[in-house]
Amino acid sequence: MFKKALLALPVAMAVGAAAQAGEWQDPNDVLQNLLQNNPDSKYLHQSEMNIMMMPDNPALWLVEEGEDLFYAERGPNNVSLEGCDFGKGPGELDGAYVELPRYFEDTGKVMDFEMRLVHCMKELQGFSSDDAAVAQRHGNGSDIMKLTTYIAHQSSGMAWNPPLDHPKEQAMRDAGEVLFFRRGGAMDFNCASCHGDSGKQIRASVLPEMRDGQEWTKAVSWPAHRAGHDNVRSQNHRIRGCVWQMRHAGIKPDTPVNTALISFWNDAARGEPAILPDLKR
Amino acid sequence: MFKKNAVAAGMVAFASLSLAAGFAVADGSKDADVDITAMSAEELAEYLIFETDSFRDQEMQEGGGWRDRMTQDDIQKACSMEGSPDGETAGRVVALARASYERPEGGVQLGDWRKGAVLADSGFGYRQGHNTDDHGQREPGGNCYNCHVFDSRVSVQGTVGPSLENYGATRGTSEAILNYVHEIISNPHQYFPCTEMPRFNSDRHQLLTDEQISHIMAYLLDPESPVNNQ
CATH class of the missing domain: 1.10.760.10 (Cytochrome c-like domain)
Structure with missing residues (x-):
């Protein structure tokens, strides 16, 4: 004691x-x-x-790859993910990851990080559920894991604070x-x-x-x-x-x-x- | 294998919950019109499990579908609290477990400890989802080593449950001990209400056959077993 x-x-x-x-x-x-x-x-x-x-940490490689993917103009709509709002405003990534899940007005529901990322890749970039960019969720080769690692890294050291x-x-x-x-x-x-x-x-x-x-x-x-x-x-x-x-x-x-x-x-x-x-x- | 009565009871409970939550809506789209803030946390948890398409529609190895597996029976419900059960709950759980226990016809027998060692060490079986265990290819094991130390010379073993090294060496193989160990493996809530240990042969379902249980018991109790020679 x-x-x-x-x-x-x-x-x-x-x-x-x-x-x-x-x-x-x-x-x-x-x-x-x-x-x-x-x-x-x-x-x-x-x-x-x-x-x-x-x-x-080998995960740091994915941070770099994820950064390139985040700013690349991609998908049928040929736009970057800078317009994606993870809760702190479009493209605002500092501290965003540790303040999830949260409620989003535009969907009317509480979304976790991956759900929100997929939402943006579909709605902004125009990917469909069947596109590998969205369908492949796991492994170092997946866009989702590269993006996740890059975006999460922007919150390293910050306190978990889901609203x-x-x-x-x-x-x-x-x-x-x-x-x-x-x-x-x-x-x-x-x-x-x-x-x-x-x-x-x-x-x-x-x-x-x-x-x-x-x-x-x-x-x-x-x-x-x-x-x-x-x-x-x-x-x-x-x-x-x-x-x-x-x-x-x-x-x-x-x-x-x-x-x-x-x-x-x-x-x-x-x-x-x-x-x-x-x-x- | 698959015990309908437990599942049926669960479905009745859920049906009444569904009415209470009130998610039958005019346009048929459940999602948009459900006010999740109007439900209790327990109601919302049940709603999320059963009404949001969160689980794969698969056949379970013990029979039934995913809804059957995810529907709680009375013991699961009673034990879904943080920490230990209070006295009333503990007594109720012990009574439920005892009421449904059946001793095998012809009494409890010890099988082959060598087969029991393999079963105790096997974590195969009953897993569902992205990589579903095919019981046609391999028999399910007992998962015992995940939580109990049997023989620390063999491998690193779990500590969630008590160490069972020399379990039989200190207890012998009297009929009373055989019955007691069989009761624990079948449904440990008879002695340890709300224990973390699974029920391997209960009114909910039979995860291990009588023969498999006899082998695991031999591994635990047979004087020749390495468990009892340390």
């Missing part, structure tokens, strides 16, 4: 400063601060090799919390089956605890290069993998179950700096 309180004080100060400033930070610096502030977290410290690789001012934002976040604890599927699992305690392992994987903001900010910091997959993965890819392992039904992309879960995830990491992109096992 006493030890925890001692540790918590500098952590709270560091986080408070970062959240107030809202300044961009290199993802490796964000990670190093987290590690220093949480010397006892098995989750954060589980892979020495990944920590060492972080300055040369809850609109009643629909609050409703989706609250439904996401219910979904997180909803036991179901063939094996009765909920998200908390794996993320309700600190330091527990599924086989060799140390699991993050949702109620520990310092573990959870790393847990939800996607896009991340996933070493075991040798590909950069998204929040949506993590959900798909979890739901698959949990033996629930197969989840589809661009659907509101994803949005509600991400609304809750990002809210649970509120105030903690995001690592964008991260590197995971």
Whole structure:
């Protein structure tokens, strides 16, 4: 107890400063601060090799490719994505990623990042659902992952701060919390089956605890290069993998179950700096 | 395999919820006219799962479709809280689990611990979606190593559940122990209400056959099993 309180004080100060400033930070610096502030977290410290690789995170290649794609005039309408509003105004990317999901007037609904990106690629650039640019969601070769990594990188080090001012934002976040604890599927699992305690392992994987903001900010910091997959993965890819392992039904992309879960995830990491992109096992 | 009564109960519960949420609308397009802010968080969660086309329409390995799998039965509903159940809930869950347990005809038998070791180590089975497990190609396993240490000499094993090293060495193979372990693997809520552990043979469905359970039990209890020689 006493030890925890001692540790918590500098952590709270560091986080408070970062959240107030809202300044961009290199993802490796964000990670190093987290590690220093949480010397006892098995989750954060589980892979020495990944920590060492972080300055040369392969995901940084996608940042560059994504930047080119973002400003390129593309699609049937031959326009760039500079007209896309991720919530901070058209083309405004600084801090946009950590303030999602949010309610958008133009669609009348709460959208998560990937949903919004796809919306812009269809509505502004004119891509159809069948075009590879939109249809291919996963893997380093996909436009979606390149764009996601570039756009998310513009929020690195900033505190998760998904808005809850609109009643629909609050409703989706609250439904996401219910979904997180909803036991179901063939094996009765909920998200908390794996993320309700600190330091527990599924086989060799140390699991993050949702109620520990310092573990959870790393847990939800996607896009991340996933070493075991040798590909950069998204929040949506993590959900798909979890739901698959949990033996629930197969989840589809661009659907509101994803949005509600991400609304809750990002809210649970509120105030903690995001690592964008991260590197995971 | 597929137990209709549990699913039917779930669908009745959902039908009444649907009425409460009031999403039958004049123009037939559910989405546009649904006021998600008028629902409770629990109602909205059910609405998102069942009415927003969020899941693939696939056949589940245990029978039934995705709606059947995603519909909660009484134990799942009772255990969908953060943290541990309160006393009343725990008692109700234990009673539900006990009421539906059936001991195999002819009593509980130990099978072959070698087969049990393979099953305990197998995470195959019942996964659905982008990469669906085909039970015709390979039998589903028990996923036990994901959460329990059986034999730390073999591989790195999970710690979500208690370590089971030397489980049988300290307990023996009396009829009482055999019955107890069979009850836990079949439906652990009989002893540990709202445990994270799946029910492998309950009134909801049978994920492992009686024979598979007998092999896993042998891996756990047989004096010859490496689990009991550490």
